[in-house]
Amino acid sequence: MKLFKKGLLLVAIPGLFELALLAVLYKSQENATQAESWALHTKDVIIQAAEVRDPVLLQSARLRSAIILNDTTGLDRNDLWDSIDKEVGELHDIVVDNPEQVQRVAQIRKAVAEYKAWTEEQVELLKAGQRDKLVESFRNPSAIWLIQVIQRQLVEFIRVEEKLDNIRLERVAEARRLQNIALVIALIGSVLAAALAAKIFSKDVGGRLAVLTGNARRLSSGGELAGAVGGNDEITELDRVLHETSKRLKEADERARAYREELERHARELVLVNDDLQRQTQDNEMFIYSVSHDLRSPLVNLQGFSKELHHSIREMHDTISGSNLNDKDKQRIHDVIEEDVEVSLRFIRTAVSRSASIIDSMLRLSRVGRVEYQSQLTDVNEVVRRVIDAMSSTIRERQAVVMSQPLPPCYGDPTAVEQIFGNLIGNAINYLDPLRAGTVEVGVLPSDPGQPDFRTYFVKDNGLGIPADHLGKMFSAFNRLHADVAKGEGVGLALIKRIVMRHGGKIWVESTEGVGTTFYTSLPVQPAGHSENQAVQGEKTHD
């Protein structure tokens, strides 16, 4: 049932009650009115009865006066009898509904007729002048009796009517009383009915609205909803919607949690994989370290004993020179020593030196992964200045120009940062194109809002450049592009890539062969895991 209907009922129930009581009231009112009209009717009847008596008495008086005056002139007139007839007829008419009274009226009529007959008889006597007879008949008590009969009958009639009147008045009073009672009952009843209806309505609607409000509140705070509200109206509908919403929310929550768990699982897996990779990298570095370390030991022997051989050969040479062999043999032995043995030894020593320097590079490379960094806010301007100072002679030699923009500080190990810039600037200078004036520019890219913790520095040159197919191998160890231009084992970039990665940064290169090369490296500007506001502070420090 809709709320509108309920509201309507709220108004209609006491209304109906009042209507019913109104009907009762109306009925009792009608009864009272009817009783009143009956009472009035009775009064009319009594008056009418009196109306009958008057002409009878008048006729009697006329007769007597005629007798006394002996004048019959007035007796011929029939007006009084007509009047009596008329009045009796009217009396009959108004009591026609009461058979008892009708019968009485008939008796009255009969008595009047008898009296008329008697009166006419007396008039005849008077006209005939028989006064004696007249007096005698007057003395006859039956003559008086006739009038008395009429009068008595009228009195009786009136008495009956009065009795009726009393009864009817009582009825009127009773009806009035009932009417009052009905009025009071109607009043109280309608008030009670209205109160009852309002109470039922408020208990039904109010109670359910409270449940609904509670549900809405719980929904907003994410709690468990109470059971469904009964009924079949807008509140029930709204409650149903709330329950559905709650269900949807729970499902969404469930899904979100599933996603979150999935993400967390992936994150954990990634951490594990990352740990594993780190361990593998460490293992590899450890392996490289121990292999290169172990290789050093035999190299010491190779180098040492080749030198020993050299000493022995020199001794042999001196011994032969001092011996008494003929000159031809001496020359022959000297040639073998100088051209074969010494040359062979020189090749061995060169190979050993080369191996040793490769092993040294490997050791350095493996040590990058194990050395402990003392990270701090490092003034990159200062670092770059030191690097340029250290290379000033080479720069002058190559007639190159090295420019540096003002650079923001980075957060890293000062030695490691110097290694990075030393290597990049050194490479830029070493691989300049001798055919044109060399320029090297050190700068920084605008800060990237997506990576507030990092700044990207660059070292740009107009040197030889790197062929496109070689760009991918730039950061691999022992991979040298311009081996003829500068000395080295080709571990510099591999080394600084490892350093940059250990600082959490990245390094990459863009180059066009014959035009120039730009190396980019992103480095942290603040300790890892710092929050946003510290990021802002970090920005401020190098503003």
Add this chain to the structure above:
Amino acid sequence: MTDNQEVGILLVEDDDGHALLVEKNLRRAGLANGFLRLKDGQEALDYFFGDDGAPTKPGFDSIVVLLDVNMPRVGGVDVLKRLKESEVTANIPIIMLTTTDDPREIERCYDYGCNLYITKPVEYEAFIEAVRRLGFFLQIIKVPTAGRNST
């Protein structure tokens, strides 16, 4: 600086080649008197300590130990530790010889009380120079009170 006070040199080295090279160069530098070579750390411990763990002699006044770091069984660092732990042997000058120049390992050896740390250079000239410096060093530290604190 008299001949009878010449330092006895104990070389603990598992690599025969290295041992021979060290000996040859010490000889060439005139420092080979009283030279003894042991093949690993265990032999060195057996030389200094008896079965009961007590020192075999009341003192090792005129001895210098050249100790290789990487050896099988008992490594040079362990020998160094044991020698510096015992009161009798604590004052023996010890020179660590190794192929590594890892600063952490060097620091570790100095922490344990080694007197000198020499990286075995592959460059032979440099190695000879190192051994010469070693010899010079050995001649300086002949004083009996020489020990950790003297370096």
